[in-house]
Amino acid sequence: MSKEIRVVGAVIVEGGKVLCVQRSSRGVFPGKWEFPGGKIECGEAPRDALAREIREELDCVVRIDDEVTTTRHEYSFGVVTLTTFWCRLASGTPRLVEHVAQVWLSPRQIVGLDWAPADI
Ligand SMILES: Nc1nc2c([nH]c(=O)n2[C@H]2C[C@H](O)[C@@H](COP(=O)(O)OP(=O)(O)OP(=O)(O)O)O2)c(=O)[nH]1
Numbered sequence: 001m002s003k004e005i006r007v008v009g010a011v012i013v014e015g016g017k018v019l020c021v022q023r024s025s026r027g028v029f030p031g032k033w034e035f036p037g038g039k040i041e042c043g044e045a046p047r048d049a050l051a052r053e054i055r056e057e058l059d060c061v062v063r064i065d066d067e068v069t070t071t072r073h074e075y076s077f078g079v080v081t082l083t084t085f086w087c088r089l090a091s092g093t094p095r096l097v098e099h100v101a102q103v104w105l106s107p108r109q110i111v112g113l114d115w116a117p118a119d120i
Pocket of ligand 1: 007008009028029033034035036037038039040053080082116117118119
């Protein structure tokens with residue numbers, strides 16, 4: 001049976017643009033673009049996990065609004081269920097802690113990035 005991995009991602013919108021971040025050259029999906037976020041820890045609510053991940057990865061605070069969507073993707077290492085939420089910056093400015101690049105893009109521009117498979 002495949003390992004189930006529950007992941008949350010933030011679709012942070014400012015001025016009609018969405019924050020996209022690039023994974024480092026180490027670890028899974030080197031160099032791929034994704035929504036900031038990460039794995040839900042045992043006993044954690046999805047929104048709490050997302051707030052924690054954004055503090056850890058971007059050193060800022062977001063307001064988490066409605067769910068965008070939930071997708072399920074089978075990888076070789078397990079099945080990732082990715083739930084994304086609409087977010088707004090609440091305090092601070094995103095500062096990259098783990099990722100190597102960030103860009104704010106319009107919905108039209110976003111499709112041009114090389115995304116992690118579950119995000120497509
Ligand atoms: N954060 C994030 N992860 C994604 C996205 N799309 C996607 O397939 N993933 C996958 C990559 C990983 O297999 C998993 C999340 O892993 P992660 O490395 O970001 O999680 P984490 O911050 O909890 O990291 P770690 O402590 O386990 O190292 O979900 C996405 O848009 N955002």
